[in-house]
Amino acid sequence: MPLFLVFLTFFVWSTSFTLAKTTLECGPPIFLTGVRMFLGGILILALLAIFKRSDFKIKKHQFFPLILLAVSAVYLTNVFEFWGLQYLTAAKACFIYSLSPFLSALFSYIEFKEKMTSRKLMGLLVGFVGFFPVLLSQSGAEELVGGFSFLSWAEVALIVATITSVYGWILLRKLGKDKDGMSPVMANGTSMCLGGVFALTHSLFADSWSPTPITNYSGFFQGVILMIVISNLICYNLYGWLLKRFTATFLSFAGLMTPLFAAFFGWLVLGETVSWTFFVSVGIISIGLWLVYSEELRLGYIVKRAAKAQKEPAV
Secondary structure, eight states: OHHHHHHHHHHHHTHHHHHHHHHHTTSOHHHHHHHHHHHHHHHHHHHHHHHOGGGOOOOGGGHHHHHHHIIIIIIIHHHHHHHHHTTSOHHHHHHHGGGHHHHHHHHHHHHHOOOOOHHHHHHHHHHHHHTHHHHHOOOHHHHHTOEETTEEHHHHHHHHHHHHHHHHHHHHHHHHHSTTOOOHHHHHHHHHHHHHHHHHHHHHHHSOOSSOSOSOHHHHHHHHHHHIIIIIIIIHHHHHHHTTTSOHHHHHHHTTHHHHHHHHHIIIIIOOOOOHHHHHHHHHHHHHHHHHHHHHHHHTHHHHHHHHHHHSOOO
16 A cells, blocks of 8 residues: 555656646746745644644744745745746656755765765766756757756756755754654644745745736636645645655655656646657666665665554554
């Protein structure tokens, strides 16, 4: 059953990129970030207050990390992602997010002094090389916004979004590891509200409000509600539950299904196509992640995680 949930999580999560592209036709990226995150955060905190009030608390020393989490993982990540998504296919945007496991391993080595073996390092290098075939190919929409070297600004925006997203996961992990560890649900809900406020404030100065930046109210709020339910409520929480049963590296390896699913939904809903370089890159990155995954398996990380999960009560 857990393996089926891994498949289901990434299958459902992949729809969020196509959904975001269609919603961006009804409102600008900064405003969309603000509305989606603020409403999603309010809903999460409301559910937490009803079902687990004991976790509804913030210590004084947690305020600054929470603000950093809101700025990085919510505000910057989503503003850059939604802006870049206007010019990229859903599959390519999702594909760039596949940088996450490699950046996560690098940040964990720096921040938490996690062991970096030669096999892991080789896997990281192979994975990075795998991104070049897709990044070197650009569509007409990307070329319209210009770029830097061989990267379009849209690709740069998605790369920045990936970096800030991974940094946010590191901050979330640190918030849960201190002596008064904060509930991940409380941290997510609070940071979403704060990040949403930052984005809405930015939108007041950057977007044309007459009376709002929305061009199609029905399409916009349908998209926002679906994104909140799919991403904020279902996938984030399901992913957190899966992290108790599998290592982050294994889930990152399994997450390579997401760009393939996103390519399917992009073709089905938006009529998007992907070139052969997309599949070449997925294959190369799979080799890199397999090297990292097999090393964690050899070191016993996955066995330890599975044993720990068996001792925990079912949810």
